[in-house]
Structures are given as C-alpha cells and as structure tokens.
Amino acid sequence: MKLNKDNYTKEEVTKIIEDINSNYNTKIEDFTTKLSEANTKLTDADKQKEIISNLTKSNLSNSIKVEMLKNGLSEDMFDLVADSKDLDTATNKINKLLDIKKKTDIDNGYKPTEHTQTNTEYENAQKKGDVAGMLKSKMSKLFK
Structure with a gap:
C-alpha cells in the first residue's frame, strides 16, 4: 500500500490499519502452522531416533549372540x-x-592314574638307590 497524501480521513486510516492487521494476522497464522508442522516433524524425528537406538541395541545383542554361538x-x-x-x-x-x-576343560579332563603308579615305584626305587627294585618295576611291564 502506498501512502501518497499528506492528510487522510479517519475511514482511510482505519482501512489502512485493518489491512496491515489482516496482513500481519495471515503472516502470524502461516508462522504458527509452520511452527506446528516443525514441532510434529521434530517429535517424529525423536521417535525415529529412539527406534533406531533400540534397533541398534538389538542388532548388537544379536551379533554378540551369533559370535558366541560361532565360538561354541x-x-x-x-x-x-x-x-x-x-x-x-x-x-x-x-x-x-x-x-x-579351555583352561577349565583341561583341568576337568581325564587324568589317568594307572600309569603314574608304575612310575612312582621306579622313582621310589631310584631315590633309594635300589637297582633291583628299578629293574623289577621296568620288567613287570613286560610280563603283564
């Protein structure tokens, strides 16, 4: 709107003010609608971010489970x-x-006891210096 006159009547001034008010009102309404749209997009983005976070955690836990199962x-x-x-x-x-x-499986594994018994007889005889006892323990293996 152009203002060309030096003096205006009351009606002209009220019409100018109403035009300005209506123009501002439409701009304010446009701004509030855009603001509400932005807020809804923001809440949608927050929901999607939460969903992505949950999916990432789920994916990580599933990957860990698969890795564990692959390794037994x-x-x-x-x-x-x-x-x-x-x-x-x-x-x-x-x-x-x-x-x-692996360490616990080895510790809990089979440990034979019958083989160590003959070695202990030989070792006992060796400690005593008994050559006959040492020969007897070695020869006893041959005649079983």
Whole structure:
C-alpha cells in the first residue's frame, strides 16, 4: 500500500490499519502452522531416533549372540558380554571366555592314574638307590 497524501480521513486510516492487521494476522497464522508442522516433524524425528537406538541395541545383542554361538559358548554367558559397546570389545570378551573355558576343560579332563603308579615305584626305587627294585618295576611291564 502506498501512502501518497499528506492528510487522510479517519475511514482511510482505519482501512489502512485493518489491512496491515489482516496482513500481519495471515503472516502470524502461516508462522504458527509452520511452527506446528516443525514441532510434529521434530517429535517424529525423536521417535525415529529412539527406534533406531533400540534397533541398534538389538542388532548388537544379536551379533554378540551369533559370535558366541560361532565360538561354541552357550547363551547363558551372554550377560558377561552384553554390556559391550561394540562388536570388537564383545569379541575380545568372548575370546577371554574361550580361554577360561579351555583352561577349565583341561583341568576337568581325564587324568589317568594307572600309569603314574608304575612310575612312582621306579622313582621310589631310584631315590633309594635300589637297582633291583628299578629293574623289577621296568620288567613287570613286560610280563603283564
């Protein structure tokens, strides 16, 4: 709107003010609609971010379980590895668990006792210096 006159009537001034008010009102309404749209997009983005975070955690836990099963560990030990932040640290923990499992399997494995008995007879005779006892323990293996 152009203002060309020096003096305006009251009606002209009220019409100018109404035009300005209506123009501002439409701009404010447009701004509020855009603001509400932005807020809904922001809440949608937050929901998607939460979904992505949950999916990432689920993916990591599934990857850890697969890695454990590939290495022969049961899922009962998952709690020992579940607090890992990525697959590499989980793999390191799994390797440590495998080392511990190997040591316990070796310690709990079969240990023959019948073979050590003859060696102890020979060793006892050797400690005493008894040559006949040493020969007797060695020869007894031949005539079983």
